[in-house]
Amino acid sequence: MSGPGPSSVHVVGGGLAGTECAWQLARRGVPVVLHEMRPERSTPAHQTGDLAELVCSNSLRSDDPDHPAGLLKREMERFGSLVVGAARAAAVPAGGALAVDREAFARGVTTALAAAPGIEIVRAEVTALPAGEVVIATGPLTSPAMSALLQELLGGEWLYFYDAIAPIVEGETLDRTRLFRASRYGKGSGEDYLNSPLDREGYRAFREALLAAEVVPLRDFEQALFFEGCLPIEELARRGEETLRFGPLKPVGLRAPDGSRPWAVAQLRREDLAESQYNLVGFQSRLKWPDQQRVLRLLPGLERAEFVRLGQIHRNTFVNSPRHLDPFYRLRVAPRVRLAGQLTGVEGYLESAATGLAAALYLALERRGVPVTPLPASTALGSLARHLTASDPAHFQPANVNYGLFPPLGTRLPRRERRAAFAARAHADLAAWIAAHPGVAA
Numbered sequence: 001m002s003g004p005g006p007s008s009v010h011v012v013g014g015g016l017a018g019t020e021c022a023w024q025l026a027r028r029g030v031p032v033v034l035h036e037m038r039p040e041r042s043t044p045a046h047q048t049g050d051l052a053e054l055v056c057s058n059s060l061r062s063d064d065p066d067h068p069a070g071l072l073k074r075e076m077e078r079f080g081s082l083v084v085g086a087a088r089a090a091a092v093p094a095g096g097a098l099a100v101d102r103e104a105f106a107r108g109v110t111t112a113l114a115a116a117p118g119i120e121i122v123r124a125e126v127t128a129l130p131a132g133e134v135v136i137a138t139g140p141l142t143s144p145a146m147s148a149l150l151q152e153l154l155g156g157e158w159l160y161f162y163d164a165i166a167p168i169v170e171g172e173t174l175d176r177t178r179l180f181r182a183s184r185y186g187k188g189s190g191e192d193y194l195n196s197p198l199d200r201e202g203y204r205a206f207r208e209a210l211l212a213a214e215v216v217p218l219r220d221f222e223q224a225l226f227f228e229g230c231l232p233i234e235e236l237a238r239r240g241e242e243t244l245r246f247g248p249l250k251p252v253g254l255r256a257p258d259g260s261r262p263w264a265v266a267q268l269r270r271e272d273l274a275e276s277q278y279n280l281v282g283f284q285s286r287l288k289w290p291d292q293q294r295v296l297r298l299l300p301g302l303e304r305a306e307f308v309r310l311g312q313i314h315r316n317t318f319v320n321s322p323r324h325l326d327p328f329y330r331l332r333v334a335p336r337v338r339l340a341g342q343l344t345g346v347e348g349y350l351e352s353a354a355t356g357l358a359a360a361l362y363l364a365l366e367r368r369g370v371p372v373t374p375l376p377a378s379t380a381l382g383s384l385a386r387h388l389t390a391s392d393p394a395h396f397q398p399a400n401v402n403y404g405l406f407p408p409l410g411t412r413l414p415r416r417e418r419r420a421a422f423a424a425r426a427h428a429d430l431a432a433w434i435a436a437h438p439g440v441a442a
């Protein structure tokens with residue numbers, strides 16, 4: 001392996017995506033310069049100078065092999081993932097999830113990269129595009145200088161500032177006997193939404209539960225966003241008895257099937273055509289996750305709801321990838337530049353690392369002159385790129401890995417069997433892809 005030099009790939013950002021990307025490149029003999037601005041310059045959320053610092057929770061989600069997050073881990077492990085390996089080494093007991101001691105995890109990644117041959121780590125903010133091949137993985141809190149640089153590169157409508165995330169519910173865990181279909185004022189098909197009606201007493205109890213629930217404290221930089229108009233439901237509840245009824249629980253324009261007018265209504269909008277997931281409209285929240293689940297399950301029809309994602313509010317810088325990225329994570333306007341991590345519009349630690357891994361595989365294969373095809377969309381790794389490149393650019397939103405991103409199976413199966421079938425198909429298709437790309441699983 002040659003050391004860093006003119007042929008080095010510049011990986012910008014030593015977070016979850018950048019560290020995985022640098023590791024994967026170096027393992028395949030591609031020299032890397034990894035640029036990380038911390039500790040010289042920090043972000044509003046990071047606290048240390050460690051590479052791959054986890055800024056919030058310590059969970060890398062489910063480790064169940066049939067769960068999409070568990071499947072993604074296993075696929076990454078086939079390529080010797082640094083992030084998943086360091087997470088396993090720093091794991092703490094967490095039921096079916098892979099949760100870590102955050103300090104031990106970041107230390108593990110930092111130490112491994114410092115010792116890896118072929119990687120030079122430069123601790124400075126990148127403010128101009130390096131020469132040669134570049135992977136930008138500067139994350140949801142990309143520094144202002146890099147944001148400006150991307151804007152210059154991509155032009156007008158390139159970035160979103162996404163600061164509110166509403167919860168997403170698994171469709172089949174809803175009790176539809178307690179919900180009714182309707183659109184406000186009969187718009188659209190007239191029944192585009194599932195509606196959860198509350199009577200006066202149910203509304204009062206729901207509001208009180210919101211007021212009593214525990215909230216994640218705001219950091220300074222989030223105060224500004226908070227007051228810019230994206231209000232969490234618990235804050236609306238706090239503002240007055242009726243405020244929610246004029247916000248996300250407003251009943252106007254909706255009638256129950258018996259013709260009655262509910263006192264308040266929560267609306268669920270489908271996330272995918274298969275109606276496997278629903279978005280709880282306007283329910284962005286800063287409630288701690290156990291409290292959030294408990295309170296949301298007070299809504300009629302959601303008593304046994306399972307959440308694909310819970311409500312959050314934070315700054316998130318990401319590119320409109322369906323417009324700007326090709327399936328190999330290259331910028332269409334400048335193919336020598338790749339993006340990876342949350343900047344591409346994936347959501348979460350694991351998913352960010354996964355895109356760094358995939359970008360590195362493609363880059364290393366290209367350097368060897370191997371003809372490359374994209375990872376199959378039926379794999380967890382490939383499903384992320386499919387989301388990033390095949391979604392409608394007009395409605396592009398970040399996503400965690402989930403089976404709604406995979407091509408359908410074509411058969412109806414009970415939930416547990418369906419997950420197993422998705423996982424089995426992914427393993428088979430990944431094995432075929434590896435076989436078609438000699439040396440890639442190095």
Ligand SMILES: Cc1cc2nc3c(=O)[nH]c(=O)nc-3n(C[C@H](O)[C@H](O)[C@H](O)COP(=O)(O)OP(=O)(O)OC[C@H]3O[C@@H](n4cnc5c(N)ncnc54)[C@H](O)[C@@H]3O)c2cc1C
Binds near residue numbers: 013014018052126137
């Ligand atoms: C407040 C907050 C809470 C979050 N909570 C969770 C959570 O609980 N669970 C979860 O899965 N995800 C969470 N996320 C999302 C999380 O940030 C991502 O999942 C993950 O860290 C993204 O990985 P990344 O590599 O894209 O970015 P990061 O891990 O943020 O890494 C980007 C790196 O780039 C560096 N950098 C930025 N600009 C430059 C520059 N110009 N030059 C050099 N270096 C630069 C940064 O210092 C940083 O180290 C949260 C995000 C925020 C903002």
